[in-house]
Amino acid sequence: MGRGLVEPVDDFHDETTGSNPELLDYLTGIMVESNYDMKRFLRVILNTQAFQRDTTRDDAPADQDYHFPGPVIRRMSAEQVWDSAMALMMEKPLERRGARQDYDTPCPDFPAWSEKDLFDLGKAHPGIVKGGRTFRRWLTENAEELKLPAKPPKQKSSGNLPSGYFVSSQLEMPLKPGHFLRQFGQSDRMMIDGAHRDPTIPQVLSLLNGNLIDHVITPKRGERSKGKSKRLSYLDRNISSAPSVAEKLDVIFISLLGRRPTAAERQLFHEEMESGDYADVVWVLLNSHEFLFVQ
Secondary structure, rough: OOOOOOOOHHHHHHHHOOOOOOHHHHHHHHHHHHHOHHHHHHHHHOOOHHHHHEEOOOOOOEEEEOOOOOOOOOOHHHHHHHHHHHHHHHOHHOOOOOOOOOOOOOOOOOOOHHHHHHHHHHHHHHOOOOOOOHHHHHHHHOHHOOOOOOOOOOOOOOOOOOOOOOHHHOOOOOOOOHHHHHOOOOOOOOOOOOOOOOOOOHHHHHHHHOOHHHOOOOOOHHHHHOOOOHHHHOHHHHHHHHHHOHHHHHHHHHHHHHHOHHHHHHHHHHHHHHOOHHHHHHHHHHHOHHOOOEE
């Protein structure tokens, strides 16, 4: 909804009532009834008429109660902007694994040992950490003797994808200052609610000239033919496979804005599309408020 029943969201104390105490109590009951299952709870919110109404265009001052005539218009979060770009770059972004550990699966080179097992192992092998070698490396070197399961081979990076580009949940957090996600307000995890959506000049420059946009769509056809851009994004391949100019424009608008272009927009972009340099059209839409804002 873009606004909490309590603002700021971490300002809970014994006297907290929120802007709508009855609604807060009702949602609290739903959360408890669903056994704190976030998917079940969000399903309730997302199916309400209030959530499905048009966004509120008027300012909603933080010091005034908001009675939720609809969601507050707001820019996508840093993670949403990044993941939207990933969905344009690759066909199955969620299947591409990054630096984050999959905590649902036990680490393949560590057996399920108890603290006593590890203690006994250390006594039996006093030189486990010797000469700067880590415990993990020692386990790898002695995996056969210790009868550990074989470590799966490293996932090979697709030649069609640049390194370091994964959905945000697969990246280490917090990322270094200067990364696209940090520029767009990703939390540094020093506070409970450290993320922000404030506009900044680096955000504008990243969308206008950043490397991320170059990977979403290749440069103009002339540059592509000269070998300056060898990778084709998922969006680029879909555009290229569309048989006609009108269908190519449909692919661009549906992929980025979730709708087909209007007659006026078809006329506006007709010359660019006829020339085959559709990268400029994609660039314009990626920098539009309609793409960046949740409406």
